[in-house]
Amino acid sequence: MASKTRRIHPELGPRALNRATLDRQLLLRRTPQHRMPAKAAVEHLLGLQAQNVKPPYYALAARLHGFRPQELSALMESREVGRMVTLRSTIHTHTAADCLTLRPFAQAGGPDRELKMFMKRLDGVDLERLAAFGRELLEERPRPVKELREALLAQWPDDDPLALTTAVRCMLPLVQTTPRGQWGTSGQVTLTTTEQWFGRPLEDAPEPYAIVRRYLAAFGPASVKDMQTWSGLTRLRDAFERLRPELLTFQDENGVELFDLPDAPRPDPETPAPPRFLPEFDNLLLSHADRSRVVPAGFRARTWKGNQAYRVFLVDGFLAGVWKLEETGDSATLTVEPFVELTREQRAAVAGEGEQMLATMSPAKALDLRFGDVTG
Numbered sequence: 001m002a003s004k005t006r007r008i009h010p011e012l013g014p015r016a017l018n019r020a021t022l023d024r025q026l027l028l029r030r031t032p033q034h035r036m037p038a039k040a041a042v043e044h045l046l047g048l049q050a051q052n053v054k055p056p057y058y059a060l061a062a063r064l065h066g067f068r069p070q071e072l073s074a075l076m077e078s079r080e081v082g083r084m085v086t087l088r089s090t091i092h093t094h095t096a097a098d099c100l101t102l103r104p105f106a107q108a109g110g111p112d113r114e115l116k117m118f119m120k121r122l123d124g125v126d127l128e129r130l131a132a133f134g135r136e137l138l139e140e141r142p143r144p145v146k147e148l149r150e151a152l153l154a155q156w157p158d159d160d161p162l163a164l165t166t167a168v169r170c171m172l173p174l175v176q177t178t179p180r181g182q183w184g185t186s187g188q189v190t191l192t193t194t195e196q197w198f199g200r201p202l203e204d205a206p207e208p209y210a211i212v213r214r215y216l217a218a219f220g221p222a223s224v225k226d227m228q229t230w231s232g233l234t235r236l237r238d239a240f241e242r243l244r245p246e247l248l249t250f251q252d253e254n255g256v257e258l259f260d261l262p263d264a265p266r267p268d269p270e271t272p273a274p275p276r277f278l279p280e281f282d283n284l285l286l287s288h289a290d291r292s293r294v295v296p297a298g299f300r301a302r303t304w305k306g307n308q309a310y311r312v313f314l315v316d317g318f319l320a321g322v323w324k325l326e327e328t329g330d331s332a333t334l335t336v337e338p339f340v341e342l343t344r345e346q347r348a349a350v351a352g353e354g355e356q357m358l359a360t361m362s363p364a365k366a367l368d369l370r371f372g373d374v375t376g
Helices: 014-024 038-044 055-061 069-077 096-109 110-115 127-140 145-155 163-170 194-198 208-219 225-229 237-246 346-360
Strands: 080-085 090-094 172-176 192-193 248-251 257-260 276-278 311-315 318-328 329-336 368-373
Touching: 038 055, 038 069, 038 090, 038 257, 055 069, 055 276, 055 346, 080 096, 080 110, 080 194, 090 096, 096 110, 096 194, 096 225, 110 163, 127 145, 127 163, 127 192, 127 194, 145 163, 145 192, 163 311, 172 194, 192 194, 192 346, 208 225, 208 237, 208 257, 225 237, 237 257, 276 346, 311 346, 346 368
Parallel strands: 329 368
Antiparallel strands: 080 090, 080 172, 172 192, 248 257, 276 311, 311 318, 318 329
């Protein structure tokens, strides 16, 4: 039983949290001595947000020295990583091992919750039969979503086809098969089960405390609510309490208790943080209840339109604006739209990072980099 006397360590201000989180997220340093293979990075980060095909590639380009898109694409082709619905019922790119464990872990926090939203439209449908039929179809061969929907509707002609398809996706651990998700290719979403794709059975959900350690290694220092925001799960307090004797505790400037691994990096708050270009929905911006460690007050609403996130860039470790990329033929135009006035040195550093990003992602294209007006 945890002691009732809780020692709270000194306060960690926004800059201290910022530098620690950037370091865990592989965004503080990108040098040869910090070289990490793409697969190891995907595992360390507990996956990459992947509603669209390109964001995981841009996410790794921002983080890894010497990264080339073909590296992640080859991992997709060899089935060492895969794309599937996991955390918060959104699509992530995970290692094969995490596909087989994080989906069961996240089931109650995403897929089950999404399924409940459709239950009124599935009145009278035998869900066990629906899941079994869906599994048979998708393990016979990978099928496009349209084909799956038509097959389900043929069996349940009086029911809502969207609800039927969503229920199968929520009840079964489904992976998007290649070439979907590979760099430089196109393809419709085609689904099969994780067991069929990876040739291994789904595993039991890991104990929450085991994932707490991994979450802190990638996103800490963090509160219980932070991890619940990242995972979509609730009632994780007990997992943190089980680990309390092994963890350090801090507080943020608002007095919120933060947990951390004793040997995790917590750099000096004044450690230089180079500019970074992040894709839409990057997990750095979605994995804490309090995002002020990266997103200054008032900026969060300016990075979204409806349910679509903009691509953002960081200056001195904090979100400083959005960016757009237009590619036509053999040219690419990168437009940087800052939210604040940048110094001459900051503009030069942002331009240099933008040029490096395009040299990695579109090496054969001529780059035109433009700064838009400050959108204050």
